[in-house]
Amino acid sequence: MNENLIDKLVECLDANRVLTGDALQERYTHIWKMDQGLVAQAYVLPKTTAEVSDILQLCHSHNQPVQIFGGLTNLVGGTETHPDDIVISMEKMNFIEEINIHDRTMRVQGGVVLQNIQQLASDHALLFPLNFGAKGSAQIGGIISSNAGGLRVFRYGMTRNLVLGLEVVLADGTIINCLKSLIKDNSGYDLKHIFIGSEGTLGIVTRAVLRLQEAPKSRVSAMVALQDYDNVVGLLKHLDRGMAGLLSGFELMWNNFYTMATSAPSQSKPPLEQSYKYYVLCEVMGSDQVADTNKLYTLIEEALDRRLVEDAVFAENSSDLEWFWTIREDVHACVSQLSFDQHFDISLPTAKIGQTLDDVGKNLKATTGVVNFVTFGHIADGNVHIVVGKSNDSKELTHTINTIVYEPLKEIGGSISAEHGIGEHKKAYLSYSRSEAELNLMKTLKHALDPRSILNRGKIVD
């Protein structure tokens, strides 16, 4: 342990915000591993950007690797720690500094939890469109650092599109303040985009200005069944054109997912028969519940007439809405039925998903050790999730399955990570979606911004 550095950190913060020894062991390392103690030298809790800057200046001058902790909801080993690390936790930087209802913006510290942002926006009849399962734990700094996606990306964009301004502290403690609340700003390089999605390897997000939308007044959902993937693509085009910008959700479930999610032990009943190949849960958010419902109803009737769609059911009230969306969102109901579950988060051009996933499915079925799997996704974004259940947890089987899923992506321009990031877990597979030249350029950037490689060492690039 570097006692000298720890002493200096205690000088910077209070002693009660520099945890070591037993106090450190009480901290968990991951939302899914709360029984394990934390492996690290120390755990520090800054309250301000200036404190983050002081901490990094010290660590930089001591060549001290740091690991940044947000809500620890990432799924890719993005916050794994090592015995040498000092952990910088953002949990005390949880202050919402301002909401501006005229400019529709919110300025927040990096440690604010997503749900609190959503709630404050909603209290002012505004919407922060980003939404995903871990919203009660995920912190905005980590969300921005990992450019999180979720359920409404197709309409509102990834996190990147929702961030107007950013404050970041570089590895050497330099504070980069790009905290403007402007939709248009071409005054030189737009530096914030370097940090968004870099998983904390280039800087620590300390504050941000978020763009809010006026809250929609209507929400309409319908579940439809289809037999052919080309019809899924055709339906997306049909609804998207017909709604002209109001379509906010288009979630595809393969039969394997739908059946498992609507059979015991799952609590949900099936709103449509379990005999179809595909199910789409679509959502419209607009300004008029009656008019928007009629519009979606007419469009789906047309789709039934054209035999794009085999069967359809509308959410007629809020309990239907919850019923339909629980089927799609309660992934845990499926995962709990799979052993040694292995998760995928790939993306590929939407029109190529049907055939590609058919092929992947055949290869998975032919693999010894694969018991079953479920497939679903944010299909309008080209994003597919697969969860594979296995008979054992061997590294060989894991690697075999990774290769089955990732190999086809290379040729068709897909991605091994649509929204979860790379962290430590997917680093070995990056070359399936990125070229040697791209990886070298990532290293050039890392070296230029963090020459001593102290920030989240070992994540994404070496």
Next chain:
Amino acid sequence: MNENLIDKLVECLDANRVLTGDALQERYTHIWKMDQGLVAQAYVLPKTTAEVSDILQLCHSHNQPVQIFGGLTNLVGGTETHPDDIVISMEKMNFIEEINIHDRTMRVQGGVVLQNIQQLASDHALLFPLNFGAKGSAQIGGIISSNAGGLRVFRYGMTRNLVLGLEVVLADGTIINCLKSLIKDNSGYDLKHIFIGSEGTLGIVTRAVLRLQEAPKSRVSAMVALQDYDNVVGLLKHLDRGMAGLLSGFELMWNNFYTMATSAPSQSKPPLEQSYKYYVLCEVMGSDQVADTNKLYTLIEEALDRRLVEDAVFAENSSDLEWFWTIREDVHACVSQLSFDQHFDISLPTAKIGQTLDDVGKNLKATTGVVNFVTFGHIADGNVHIVVGKSNDSKELTHTINTIVYEPLKEIGGSISAEHGIGEHKKAYLSYSRSEAELNLMKTLKHALDPRSILNRGKIVD
């Protein structure tokens, strides 16, 4: 002249695509300076990415500065040349490689003109939402490099938001191929964002994958008059909430602009009396002409009742549409009435525009040498354009006026360039919107990616 390098360039390309001497002089340097010959050593015309790579490899090894030419429609000295430069013109890389109507994407070379992209999309009932005056000349490579904005940014985003994939050649000739057509891709750093908006100082855009939208089926416009800036902000919120995502234009004209644009020698008549302080031209694009018209009509009636709006007129047919939009878009009708016109393209938080521009206006009026000025802008994006007419073209007066406009931006977090960029003309004023730390980080990036500073030397950063 570096004869050795020129010979090598001729080896790479054909002799007829390496222009020097008289052939060079026949090339114009800027759309507004077509009478001047081109100041440069040579002018080369690659047809492929590989040729761009070969050219840059050669220039890099010879420490040879290059200036990239697109459609030359930038307004900030972004394509000024110097006697030592070799110009790389993208005009022969004008091939549209693919349109995909299912994935709603288009893959193009960097030299394709915007209007051709819009037209091909439209031919397939799709929309490439980017739109601005220079669409008949501006090339997509330059558009991406300068992250162009325009009239519908509020709804569809800047160019950055419309680019899914990018191919770039670095200063040393390395080809970075990020040509994926994915909405979601978090497989490592999203490198394309480094190049978008960097005005060609970090790499040359050779190809891109663009995101298209389904073409809207309706377009409704209305012009309204207001007396108070707070009501402008209130109207924006009222319409935006009421249309829930379908509002596509919200253009503000100050009285000075509106009066000049609707009085002789301008051909346009005023649709509303010239006695109001502000005029907003709003636009909705949706799926149903009748329903969307009724909706906007109801919202504007409510705004009249609430006295947000003083008077209003709807475009009842396509000739009204053209009439209203010509008033807003034919900036030349105003500029031609101003001597020694000096142009501004600033942005600031929307709610602060009224007071700030009142103050700027007072200071301009009190300045000897200022004859008159007009003010207008994409106000939902916080983007204001000012054109100042002057009695002389002295550097002192230009600087005085720049200072009047830029000075207030510093404190309120505004930008000296919302959508036009920095080039050479605005470089001296960058510190009004960017901090020392930001400028240093820009230099770090420039040095990391173009260590010999051969790309668009002298633009943005030194």
